[in-house]
Amino acid sequence: MANGEFYDDLENRDPDEREQALFNALPKQISYAREKSPYFAALLADINPDEITSRNELAKLPITRKSDLIELQAKSKPLGGLNAVPPGKMRRIFQSPGPIYDVDGFADDWWGTARALFAAGIRAGDVVHNTFSYHFTPAGLMMETGAAAIGCAVVPAGVGNTELQVHAIADIGCNAFTGTPSFLKIILEKADELDRDISSLTKALVGAEPLPPALRQDIESRGVNCQQIYASADLGNLGYESPAREGLIVDEGVFLEIVRPGTKDPVPDGEVGEIVATCFRHEYPLIRFGTGDLSRIIPGASPCGRTNTRLQGWMGRADQTTKVKGMFVHPVQIAKILDRHPEVHKARLVVDSRGTTDVMTLSCEIDGPIEAAGSGVKSLTEEIKATIQAICKLRGEVCFVAAGSLPDDGKVIDDIRNHSA
Numbered sequence: 001m002a003n004g005e006f007y008d009d010l011e012n013r014d015p016d017e018r019e020q021a022l023f024n025a026l027p028k029q030i031s032y033a034r035e036k037s038p039y040f041a042a043l044l045a046d047i048n049p050d051e052i053t054s055r056n057e058l059a060k061l062p063i064t065r066k067s068d069l070i071e072l073q074a075k076s077k078p079l080g081g082l083n084a085v086p087p088g089k090m091r092r093i094f095q096s097p098g099p100i101y102d103v104d105g106f107a108d109d110w111w112g113t114a115r116a117l118f119a120a121g122i123r124a125g126d127v128v129h130n131t132f133s134y135h136f137t138p139a140g141l142m143m144e145t146g147a148a149a150i151g152c153a154v155v156p157a158g159v160g161n162t163e164l165q166v167h168a169i170a171d172i173g174c175n176a177f178t179g180t181p182s183f184l185k186i187i188l189e190k191a192d193e194l195d196r197d198i199s200s201l202t203k204a205l206v207g208a209e210p211l212p213p214a215l216r217q218d219i220e221s222r223g224v225n226c227q228q229i230y231a232s233a234d235l236g237n238l239g240y241e242s243p244a245r246e247g248l249i250v251d252e253g254v255f256l257e258i259v260r261p262g263t264k265d266p267v268p269d270g271e272v273g274e275i276v277a278t279c280f281r282h283e284y285p286l287i288r289f290g291t292g293d294l295s296r297i298i299p300g301a302s303p304c305g306r307t308n309t310r311l312q313g314w315m316g317r318a319d320q321t322t323k324v325k326g327m328f329v330h331p332v333q334i335a336k337i338l339d340r341h342p343e344v345h346k347a348r349l350v351v352d353s354r355g356t357t358d359v360m361t362l363s364c365e366i367d368g369p370i371e372a373a374g375s376g377v378k379s380l381t382e383e384i385k386a387t388i389q390a391i392c393k394l395r396g397e398v399c400f401v402a403a404g405s406l407p408d409d410g411k412v413i414d415d416i417r418n419h420s421a
Contacts, residue, residue: 006305006306007114007115007118007119008115008252010252011115011249011305011306011307011308012306012307014307015301015308018252018307018308022255023052023053023054025280026049026052026053026255027049027050027051027052027053028049029278029280029287030044030047030049030052030061030287032084032282032285033285033287034049036085037081037083037084037285038076038081039064039072039076039080039082040285040287042081043062043064044061044062044287047061055257058255058257058278058288059257059259059264059265059266060264061264061287061288062264062288063259063276063288063289064082064286064287064288064289064290065290065292065319066232066234066289066290066291066292067292067319069098069234070098070099070100073101078093078101079101079103079284082284082286083103083283083284084282084283084284084285085282087103090103090104090105090283091104091105091106091110092104092138092141094136094137094138094233095136095137096136096138096233097137100233100234102138102233103284104138104141104283105281105282105283107282108145108148108149109145109146109148110236110281111138111141111142111145111146111231111236112146112236112237112251112252112253112254113142113143113145113146113147113229113231113236113237114146114147114149114150115146115237115240115251115252116146116205116229116231116237116240116241116251117143117146117147117150117152117176117178117205118150119227119240119241119242119243119249120176120203120205120225120227120229120240120241121225121227122147122150122203123150123152124150124151124152125151125152126147126150126152126153126176126203127153127154127155127172127173127174127175128143128144128147128152128153128155128176128177128178129157129165129172129176129177129178129179130143130144130147130154130156130157130158130178130179131158131165131177131178131179131180131183131184131187132158132159132178132180132208134156134158135158137233138233139208139233140156140158142231142236142237143178143205144156146237147178152176155168155169155172155174159179159183162186162187162190163194165187165190166187166191166194166198167194169187169191169196169201170196170197170198170200173200174198174200174201175200175201175202175203176201176202176203176204176205177201177203177204177205177206177224178205178206179204179206180206180207180209181204181206181211181215181216181219182209184206184219184224184226185215185218185219188219188222199223201223201224202223202225203224203226204219204224204226204227205228205240206226206227206228207228207229207231210314211226227242227243227245228241228313230248230311230314232291234284234286234289235277235279235286235289235291236253236279237251237253238250238251238254238256238275238277238291239310239311239313242302242304242306243304244302244303244304246298246303246310247298247302247311247313248310248311248312248313249302249304249309249310250308250311251308252308254278254279254280255277255278255279255280256275256276256277256309256311257275257276257277257288258271258272258274258275258276258295258297259273259274259276259290260273260274260335260412261274261294261318261331261410261411261412262330262331262332262333262334262335262412263331263332263335264288269296269297270297270299271296271408272294272295272312272315272408272409272410273294273295273296273318273410274290274291274292274293274294274318274410275290275291275293275294275295275311275318276288276289276290276291277291290318291318292317292319293314293316293317293318294314294315294316294317294318294409294410295311295312295313295314295315296311296312296315296408296410297309297311297312298310298311298312315409315410316409316410316411318331318410319331320412320414320415321413322351322415324351324358324360324392325358327392327393329349329360329392329394329413330413331412331413333391333392334347334348334349334362334412334413335412336391337362337384337387337388337391340387341364341383341384341387343366343367343380344364344365344366344384345365345366345367346365346403346406347362347363347364347412348362348363348406348407348411348412348413348414349361349362349363349396349412349413349414350362350363350414350416351413351414351416351417352417353417353418358417359397360392360394360395360396361396361397361398361399362384362388362396362398362399363399363400363406364384364398364399364401365400365401365402365403365405366380366400366401366402367403377400380400381398381400384398385397
């Protein structure tokens with residue numbers, strides 16, 4: 001399968017062909033999830049899967065967010081009913097931070113990480129030093145199964161024990177690394193300190209934390225090509241860096257959308273929003289699963305020749321819930337306020353403090369010159385204030401700004417209070 005420049009022929013197929021293939025598979029996956037998963041049977045009870053043949057139709061389906069899983073799993077242990085096979089039919093069950101329970105199945109490369117490893121230059125016969133955790137969480141096995149699919153040997157190093165890590169790389173001659181970029185830097189520095197030669201290490205696929213340019217430059221100055229993967233314990237590989245290093249290529253095994261935080265509504269390409277993905281796995285068929293991560297789609301195709309959608313990368317968290325005067329305020333509440341006031345195209349709730357008092361101000365984008373609106377703005381201001389009170393159970397101030405003036409950073413709630421003061 002993996003040969004030449006691409007992992008397989010899926011990576012450089014015509015985008016229209018990919019889109020059609022995804023929509024051919026989607027109704028079947030939705031139907032399967034409704035039939036086999038108790039949670040999706042209830043959630044999608046009124047949905048006709050055969051009608052989900054376009055992005056507009058898909059956008060009508062509800063979103064299940066990662067932040068919902070703790071409550072869902074507490075009510076229906078261990079997996080909230082999202083699973084389509086009994087727990088005993090899974091390959092493994094993990095406990096991720098939260099705690100949230102995640103699973104994997106028996107298919108080769110169930111997490112889809114082989115494609116990312118291949119794009120990072122890792123090939124059959126390589127020896128991969130894998131420093132992602134094997135303890136309770138799936139990260140270590142996510143990488144190991146992908147490496148096995150390519151035909152690599154894996155050193156299951158896990159985290160910590162830096163000196164032992166260095167000795168293992170030097171003694172075995174590992175030529176590839178998987179783990180966090182910060183830990184790779186620590187290992188490279190420890191090798192210098194111990195005077196151990198680990199120059200066999202020439203390529204790395206890193207993830208789980210940001211990779212600032214200075215950190216990548218530091219790693220690569222030591223002869224290690226360093227590329228990124230964006231993956232989650234629920235969905236596996238969502239995006240990966242190619243040699244072009246212009247964004248993250250979306251994995252072929254997921255259907256990805258970007259939606260406005262707190263809503264289920266897709267945003268235009270290029271606008272920042274929450275990453276929502278649908279996967280096509282048998283055991284855990286997640287339909288419109290909100291990751292809670294912010295990103296945006298980069299227009300155009302990658303210079304590397306891969307034709308799938310590109311993500312900007314991780315740009316923050318979509319779940320911007322904050323507490324004001326003892327009450328939680330959620331992004332979905334801001335969406336409800338906008339639903340009642342179509343004159344407002346976009347809004348951001350800024351939470352600040354005046355002395356010891358919390359103050360909420362909803363900045364609203366409207367068309368046309370604000371000054372010219374006169375008494376109309378005053379009337380709308382009072383109407384929106386009443387809506388804030390009704391939905392959030394808190395008083396809020398309102399200000400108006402010109403259309404397009406709010407930052408495109410995905411923020412719906414911006415808490416600028418100095419909590420350390």
